[in-house]
Amino acid sequence: MKVVALSGGVGGARLVEGLAAVVRPEDLTVIVNTGDDFVHWGLTVCPDLDTVMYTIAGLAHPEQGWGLAGETFHAYGMVERYGGEAWFRLGDRDLATHLVRTQALLAGRSLTEITADLCRALGVAPRILPMCDAPRPTRIDTPEGTLSFQNWLVRRRGQVAVERIWSAGSTAPAPGVLDAIHAADVVVIGPSNPYVSIDPILGLDGVRAALAERRVVAVSPIVAGKAVKGPLAEMIPQLAGRPPSAAAIADHYGRLLRGFVLERGDDAPEGVPVLHTGTVIAARADRERLAREVLAFADGRR
């Protein structure tokens, strides 16, 4: 079974780790949001790509959901001492990823090629594709003006009201993205933030049309009315005008879905087949178990 997963950072990366354990590497393609990418300390940082890569490589920090296990912050401490930009921390080993990537971009290699190189070096076997090779930054309109995603989330700690979320820049999907979707038996939308992690992928040229012909299932990032991680629970009332719930996620994706996976006890949305199961996958074993259940469920939705 050929599987495509659409993913943002933490939640999506954890499900992808489970998928990587149960799908043959040559049958798994992960299309990753690049809307959060930004330039920091002069380096191109791709938070979601790196979280997915580090997670599959077994290098991710087990709890915090970003960065590397056992990471140090010596360069950061010195940047702070110099009075440099200290609002976003980059770890020492993580820095190497951004240094190597930035140099390769300046040398003319594409983000798709670079991501493949980095993954190969870390022993990541499934294909990880950035959604775009060109910048496609997420913009957040607020009462204080339009902010970049990292400015809104990290510098302003997600405390500024969200009026609208949109994407700037290129609308061309990266090479391989549409082909992977066309070839997929199943497309899994990970338990990521639909507004800032999945919508940027869905908004690229041809992606929605390609997905319309596939068995697409989504896993809810909302459990018992709360987001497992990040600002999603606060965004839903502002953007959808309703309380946060798994059903609000399913309704957001609408007719795109052939199935929806949500936590036991959460209210099911209308109009789409559901699978109730345990969707909290902080533990490794749960990631693999959920991946198996999601694929079996999707396989029955043909």
Place this chain on the structure above:
Amino acid sequence: MKVVALSGGVGGARLVEGLAAVVRPEDLTVIVNTGDDFVHWGLTVCPDLDTVMYTIAGLAHPEQGWGLAGETFHAYGMVERYGGEAWFRLGDRDLATHLVRTQALLAGRSLTEITADLCRALGVAPRILPMCDAPRPTRIDTPEGTLSFQNWLVRRRGQVAVERIWSAGSTAPAPGVLDAIHAADVVVIGPSNPYVSIDPILGLDGVRAALAERRVVAVSPIVAGKAVKGPLAEMIPQLAGRPPSAAAIADHYGRLLRGFVLERGDDAPEGVPVLHTGTVIAARADRERLAREVLAFADGRR
């Protein structure tokens, strides 16, 4: 007494630390070689400027003569894992210096301004000037062709024969360099490699003419026929056609010198007043002692 010091890396930096202990900060200007500067991992690295800055700040590694005390190499290890350029190691905290500098250069600040900012942040009070704001890379002609300095020294471990050493790029001294020399009561040429650390400074427009009117004294980097650090002892036979000695250094500078400081027991050069003293200054107390002796000697050479 207004003092200007010309310096390369390790040896020069140690004497400069001594000078900084005995000269008022507003009376001390250090003009530092930038011929070794290069771009590594996409970052502008200035080895001699940083060695001088870290040494005065008390942050330098006490023995190895480059880098920071207690430095870690986590980013480097990860770059190596990615198959990146691993022939030159940059430490984690040292990386911050290059990141901040590279960003500031891209933002349009000059190397002189950036160096002043970095020094201020580290509490370095004397004025540290790069010899040039524009690149002035040292080139080494060898039987295998022309190599950049770091390629010759680090990548090739200084094992390739040296036929000629020259400087490419701009010949304009950085702002403040000529004024500092004109205002100096004493100019001290540190115990640095004359070919690759001092000659690049001397070759800049107007520097030799300005020095001709000053009391210039040099401290020998050769002690008992050996270089305290680096490839100097092997360079002298190749470039001057004689065995390495303190006298060979004095003869290299020739009529520029009003005085020459060398190790007790080393043969004095002809035609220049000398001070025999202890010139090995690995210990802090010796740096200050030598600085006092050099200034008193120079003051008597009026």
